[in-house]
Amino acid sequence: MARIVLDELAHSYKPGPKGPQDYALKRIDHVWRQGGAYALLGPSGCGKTTLLNIISGLVVPTEGRILFDDRDVTRLPTEARNIAQVFQFPVVYDTMTVRENLAFPLKNRRVEASVVRRRVEEIARLLGLSRVLDRRANNLTADMKQKISLGRGLVRPDVAAILFDEPLTVIDPHLKWQLRSTLKEIHRELDLTMIYVTHDQTEALTFADEVVVMYDGAVVQTGTPDALFERPEHTFVGHFIGSPGMNVLPCTVEGTTARVDGQTIPLAGAYPDLPQGRRIELGVRPEFTTLAAKGAGLPVRVKRIDDLGRVRIARVDLGGRPFAATVPEGVAVDGDEASVILDPTRVHIYADGHLVAALPAGATAA
Amino acid sequence: MNKTVNQKAWFLVLPVFVVVAFSAIVPLMTVVNYSVQDTFGNNQFFWNGVGWFQELLDPSTELGGRFFDALWRNLAFSAVILAIEIPLGIVVALSMPRHGWTVAFSLVVMALPLLIPWNVVGTIWQVFARGDIGLLGWVVNHLGVAYNYVLDPASAWITIVVMDVWHWTSLVALLCYAGLKSIPDAYYQAARIDGASRLAVFTTIQLPKMRRVLLIAVLLRFMDSFMIYTEPFVLTGGGPGNATTYVSIDLVKLALGQFDLGKAAAMSIVYNLVILAVCWVFYTVMVNADAEKKEVEA
Structure with a gap:
């Protein structure tokens, strides 16, 4: 013992x-x-x-x-x-x-x-x-x-x-x-x-x-x-655990929004102390991302939809990068144009691969 | 189902028949032919039936006496060789390195004696062991030990045994080493965790894993030492007296020295049968050991 x-x-x-x-x-x-x-x-x-x-x-x-x-x-x-x-x-x-x-x-x-x-x-x-x-x-x-x-x-x-x-x-x-x-x-x-x-x-x-x-x-x-x-x-x-792994996208952060290829993504917190000159990335699990009709969120191009049994996962193309999102019940995709909605509370920001803690959104108002 | 009869197929197996006939059956039959006849030269042969065999297998006759002497001598030699080379080979294999550049180095060094032709080995030791100019013989004599392989039977035996150990222990060691290499590291690690002593590791892990290669090593070393000819022939010529006259040496003396073709042929056949019998015993032991293992695995 x-x-x-x-x-x-x-x-x-x-x-x-x-x-x-x-x-x-x-x-x-x-x-x-x-x-x-x-x-x-x-x-x-x-x-x-x-x-x-x-x-x-x-x-x-x-x-x-x-x-x-x-x-x-x-x-x-x-x-x-x-x-x-x-x-x-x-x-x-x-x-x-x-x-x-x-x-x-x-x-x-x-x-x-x-x-x-x-x-x-x-x-x-x-x-x-x-x-x-x-x-x-x-x-x-x-x-x-x-x-x-x-x-x-x-x-x-x-x-x-x-x-x-x-x-x-x-x-x-x-x-x-x-x-x-x-x-x-x-x-x-x-x-x-x-x-x-x-x-x-x-x-x-x-x-x-x-x-x-x-x-x-x-x-x-x-x-x-x-x-x-x-x-x-x-x-x-994020990659290693979960199937499929977490989506990771390079981004920039301003206040409580992140920018990926010119698209804005709302965040639940703010990151005023992000280190300079590091690789800043945004990570979100497919489980906290939903596919929606065109125009409802970030525009994506659907490549295919995998049926994993319990859930369906859409493999999409977001600004030229592969991305995975959950397809909710009853969502039908017309053609390959669609969008994804990210749950802001589940979006994490990483600097050089390491998680950066968020400050509550209110603290950045000043 | 109708089988088509095609006698031309015989031509396809004909080459094998020819090769086997000329390589095995004809020479063997020649020996069988000699063994039932006697000759006084001039290519004149007289029928002798099983006379030579009766004489050969009766130790009270001159022929039987020398045959059984050589046979026991040879069996004793093989026993000594096995008793030394097998344990020594295992010890050498256990102490060989398992990782790093020293592995290749020791493998090459170990293989060197195996690459030397038999008669060269005999010659090397004949010179090496001489009391006047040989390094070994000179040193041993100057240390105060009376050593002369030409005159003293004990010296001659020791020299031949040491020579054979020098020449062939590598083979046993390399075979055992191959067996040891097949043991995954996890076994040794598990044994350490289980608190096993060095001896327990040997008896519970290494020896069981080496069992099959050891059987092959024993078989090869028995066969080789039982048929030994060239090295003692070069070193001692079977002497002093008949002290190192093993069966094959005696056979050559009989056949080529005395030109007693009938006696030599009969001796060849009996010698051959002894070897076959021993082979069969080894083979049965190995197959049984395998079958036992398979049954256990099933």
């Missing part, structure tokens, strides 16, 4: 890193609460696995410290930390039975045989492995093997956190749901910290209470799935 603190952590695989481009993991300060379910979300190569390996001790960071509660474990080897990790491909010891596999971490730590037996049976029951306990581990399906990998972590009573490195990659889609809900159940039952690395937003958003989004070696936003959806703090988060 532990709170995990990352203190000014950074890592470079090159010796003697000179600039930020040499870092696989840029400076990170973060606290993982005891008992939290976290997802570490980001595209391949963004440093998620590096971060995970630093926490588990497989990689020693170039800079900074890791604290478990208040104990500095930065340089402690994996086996001396109370951490378990489940990998992308299930790791089972082929020559052993399921029971021996589950008992392996305890045997290595010289736990008494009767305790081992009790513990193994308890974990097997939790994971639904009781029926296969005496079978050879390598004659099982991938999802069973992944459960065994997980079980070897859970079986240790001292485990503070379990790290998952894209554990469902090789699992059949219809079993992913099952395994994910098993994970959630275990999380509720055992009060463990779980950190789940994935590049699949659905997995992250359904698993975690809090999602940490990484991009290019840095954490760009930490928050609940709702916060990530409604207030992306970085245009990358």
